[in-house]
Amino acid sequence: MIRLHAVAGSRSFRVHWMLAELDIEPDETVTYRIGDDSLATPDFRAVNPAGRVPALEIDGRTLIESGAIVEYLCETRGEALWRGPGTPERADFLVWLHYGETVACQLQGLNLQQVFLPDPAMRSPTVIGLEVRRLATLLKPLEARLSGQDFMLESGFSGVDVMYGFAIEAAFHYVHREKFPALVAYAARLAARPAYQRAQAAQGEDTIYQKDFYEVPDV
Numbered sequence: 347m348i349r350l351h352a353v354a355g356s357r358s359f360r361v362h363w364m365l366a367e368l369d370i371e372p373d374e375t376v377t378y379r380i381g382d383d384s385l386a387t388p389d390f391r392a393v394n395p396a397g398r399v400p401a402l403e404i405d406g407r408t409l410i411e412s413g414a415i416v417e418y419l420c421e422t423r424g425e426a427l428w429r430g431p432g433t434p435e436r437a438d439f440l441v442w443l444h445y446g447e448t449v450a451c452q453l454q455g456l457n458l459q460q461v462f463l464p465d466p467a468m469r470s471p472t473v474i475g476l477e478v479r480r481l482a483t484l485l486k487p488l489e490a491r492l493s494g495q496d497f498m499l500e501s502g503f504s505g506v507d508v509m510y511g512f513a514i515e516a517a518f519h520y521v522h523r524e525k526f527p528a529l530v531a532y533a534a535r536l537a538a539r540p541a542y543q544r545a546q547a548a549q550g551e552d553t554i555y556q557k558d559f560y561e562v563p564d565v
């Protein structure tokens with residue numbers, strides 16, 4: 347039995363997509379929203395006491411942490427998407443897979459300020475400006491890497507890329523995409539994959555972003 351706990355438009359997309367790349371359809375997907383109390387119910391806290399998604403029930407246990415889930419699925423079911431111990435790209439696989447989560451954490455701070463604070467007067471333009479610059483700094487090494495190759499690893503598509511599909515699209519809500527042409531092309535390459543499209547259909551409509559672009563508010 348495979349059950350996915352997910353919020354549309356969040357890091358959960360990584361697991362939707364990874365499963366789709368492996369041609370695995372979960373037996374059940376339970377959906378939640380950030381901002382209502384659905385992640386705080388006793389039922390969900392029994393799944394993940396931290397109240398975060400994604401969580402994946404699989405192989406008789408519950409996995410949390412999207413990066414760990416991607417790695418676990420590569421290791422147990424997706425050899426072609428994995429670069430295991432002893433393989434030449436092992437270090438790059440680990441570094442860039444986990445870097446994806448650094449990008450996601452940077453986005454999370456901006457989401458809190460720009461999307462989830464209930465009253466715009468609670469926002470800090472100073473913090474938002476700083477966080478947008480810090481996000482752009484994180485994207486620069488990705489832009490450089492993807493200027494010379496199609497996917498995050500030289501050998502081709504892998505679990506590492508699964509960490510970035512949601513993160514790159516989300517980043518473009520805060521940084522101008524024109525400044526990152528290689529990332530725009532990369533995002534299009536990812537989105538063209540049939541499994542990515544199946545995952546998008548499976549996750550349903552994004553429940554996080556209401557606008558295409560969030561400007562830094564005036565101080």
Ligand SMILES: N[C@@H](CCC(=O)N[C@@H](CS)C(=O)NCC(=O)O)C(=O)O
Pocket residue numbers: 353356357358380385397398399400410411412413447
């Ligand atoms: N490092 C964790 C982060 C999990 C996480 O923070 N998920 C967000 C959605 S992207 C969440 O559940 N937020 C709910 C909240 O902050 O209350 C992972 O990669 O799974």
